[in-house]
Amino acid sequence: MRILNVNLGNRTYPIFIEADGFEKAAKKILRQCDSKTYIIISDENVASHYYEKLTSFLEQGEAKCYLYKITPGEESKSLTTAEQIYTWMLANRFHRDDLIIALGGGVVGDLAGFIAATYLRGIRWVQIPTTLMAQVDSSVGGKVGVNHPLAKNSIGAFYQPQLVWIDPSTLKTLPCREIYNGLAEVIKYGLILDPEFFEFLEINFDKIVSLQDSELLNQIIKTCCRLKSMVVEKDERETDYRRILNFGHTIGHALENITDYRYFRHGEAVAWGMLAAAAISQKSLSLPSDQFIRIESMMLLLEKPALPIDFAADQIVQAIQSDKKMTSEGLKFVLLESIGNSRVEFVNRELIEFGVNYLLTINKKGRT
Numbered sequence: 001m002r003i004l005n006v007n008l009g010n011r012t013y014p015i016f017i018e019a020d021g022f023e024k025a026a027k028k029i030l031r032q033c034d035s036k037t038y039i040i041i042s043d044e045n046v047a048s049h050y051y052e053k054l055t056s057f058l059e060q061g062e063a064k065c066y067l068y069k070i071t072p073g074e075e076s077k078s079l080t081t082a083e084q085i086y087t088w089m090l091a092n093r094f095h096r097d098d099l100i101i102a103l104g105g106g107v108v109g110d111l112a113g114f115i116a117a118t119y120l121r122g123i124r125w126v127q128i129p130t131t132l133m134a135q136v137d138s139s140v141g142g143k144v145g146v147n148h149p150l151a152k153n154s155i156g157a158f159y160q161p162q163l164v165w166i167d168p169s170t171l172k173t174l175p176c177r178e179i180y181n182g183l184a185e186v187i188k189y190g191l192i193l194d195p196e197f198f199e200f201l202e203i204n205f206d207k208i209v210s211l212q213d214s215e216l217l218n219q220i221i222k223t224c225c226r227l228k229s230m231v232v233e234k235d236e237r238e239t240d241y242r243r244i245l246n247f248g249h250t251i252g253h254a255l256e257n258i259t260d261y262r263y264f265r266h267g268e269a270v271a272w273g274m275l276a277a278a279a280i281s282q283k284s285l286s287l288p289s290d291q292f293i294r295i296e297s298m299m300l301l302l303e304k305p306a307l308p309i310d311f312a313a314d315q316i317v318q319a320i321q322s323d324k325k326m327t328s329e330g331l332k333f334v335l336l337e338s339i340g341n342s343r344v345e346f347v348n349r350e351l352i353e354f355g356v357n358y359l360l361t362i363n364k365k366g367r368t
Contacts, residue, residue, distance in 0.1 A: 132182025
């Protein structure tokens with residue numbers, strides 16, 4: 001079992017990584033959280049695979065388990081769904097000693113964490129992420145929230161879990177598209193923080209995608225959790241340093257918004273966004289050409305939907321204006337001086353348009 005801590009004073013919590021570990025997860029939750037009632041929020045797909053397995057072990061400890069299933073997909077990460085869950089929880093008279101378990105991917109984790117942060121002004125919760133995206137990124141750091149029709153993740157809080165239990169064996173039930181989706185965030189950590197890790201991903205890309213080497217997979221998950229924990233410990237509430245984790249997300253969120261969160265998976269949109277951010281970095285920060293080529297090659301290895309053929313640069317630029325990172329001084333972008341060396345810079349409209357036009361050009365080449 002791999003264990004690392006997110007060190008945040010009295011909000012410190014452990015991350016456990018172990019394959020086929022649902023029995024140990026249940027025992028750890030029972031021992032560390034000491035609750036008799038568990039509210040499990042999951043989606044219909046994940047619940048069919050893991051709900052009974054998890055609850056069978058929890059119930060051995062005489063716990064009572066209740067399940068709320070949401071519809072899979074980004075549309076469920078909304079205030080409407082949150083209100084439905086609040087109503088169900090109030091009707092069942094759940095109280096502050098009860099505990100929420102988020103069993104699922106990023107949507108489930110963000111939504112369940114938001115419910116935990118706000119129900120009765122805050123109750124305890126645990127994360128059991130079941131997608132690569134959630135295991136390497138969204139389950140770590142306590143950012144929880146829901147979407148608004150005008151902006152992604154615009155309503156939320158920082159609310160840390162009691163623990164995170166990562167079981168890499170759950171990835172075997174995922175479609176290949178979800179693996180590529182999560183790999184975008186994996187690659188992000190190499191680009192912004194760790195050049196050796198990025199090189200490791202370049203060398204082992206095919207092995208990683210195949211999911212055949214469990215030790216390799218465990219190493220990747222642990223490395224990402226360690227890197228993100230390091231950032232969160234320095235800046236829990238994203239006042240400064242933590243902003244580097246948004247590399248690729250500014251344009252990525254715009255692409256998701258334009259397509260009503262139905263066309264791209266989050267990591268797919270971020271992959272396009274990282275390509276644009278790398279192009280902007282080369283123009284504005286003199287990112288070395290050889291490194292830009294390596295980044296471009298890696299991003300093109302990630303299978304993802306092409307940009308819709310009717311996309312226009314002005315449309316994307318306009319969508320970026322509603323980004324939650326917009327300030328009175330302008331829009332802050334995460335850029336690269338070199339692979340593993342990132343910084344946050346104000347970016348003007350001309351540079352944004354340059355990055356967007358680069359994407360449209362490379363997208364057109366991919367179609368021919």
